[in-house]
Amino acid sequence: MMQLTCPCCHAHIPLESAMQDDAGRELVSVLLALHPDLARALVHYLSFFRPLKQQLGWGRALRLCREVQALTSDAGRLQAGLVETARTLGERRQAPGWKPLGNHNYLRRCLETVEAAAVAPVAPTAAAPRSRAGAGLVALEALKR
Template sequence: MKLGRCPVCHSHLHLDALIQDEAGSELLGVLAGLGRPLARPLVQYLALFRPAKSDLSNARALKLAQETLAIADRDSLVAALQDTVRSIQEKRQRGQVQPLKNHNYLKQVLASVAPEARKPAAEAEHRTTVTEKKQGMDETPEQARLKWEADMRRRGIDPGQFKTSRR
């Protein structure tokens, strides 16, 4: 099933190809369950581990995502991940940083993040430079998961094939 085109390389994105790999399928499940305030900076953080001349494997990305989520609570992670990504990207533009090898930099940022920056994840959306307007009611993670599962079934896809440890 074609999703569209990659905004970077313009190649076709196929959802069925993404879920063929067990680690890729599980990674998609983990990210889908996080919600946008945490998922977006986590994906940007995972990209910091990608070697310059090759891709980051789905298995490695899944392992890194699980390790990252185990480091701290979600509210603290949102601010720390955003700060880490911003800082490392600035250093890379100056040619000063290699791909990350561990989570030590993130741990240092977590230790230095001011308590007021550790706002609940729902408030973290307002820290972006893009203004988003929501309509309707906010839904709980459980409601979002149930809605997602119903949507997957409607499309003829078994949501059980996306294994996550978050259920």
């Protein structure tokens, strides 16, 4: 029997049993359809829902995966939000009293931050003038303000 080891939670996953379970088979097909970096970030995020004393069930993992995919259609922003969420929650998981996630509210906030950063206008940076005339123009513009 082929055993896979989850790099996030270190659980042993028999591949054969996953393929026999409808939800497991569907989850694997959903993950395989994603870009590898997005799939990796999504699996890592799902590990934050794992109950303390048991494994995350295939059906619940599939439902969570679908909920996450429904949050945004932009794969790049979803990946950035998942990575930011996992980075922050990874630090918190080490603290005593950690409890698994029960909803996607934290991910939603991270997605809002990622989307706001993508929409925010980039302030032009003032390049150093290359001549004295350019420096004079910059000084005049500063006085005008």
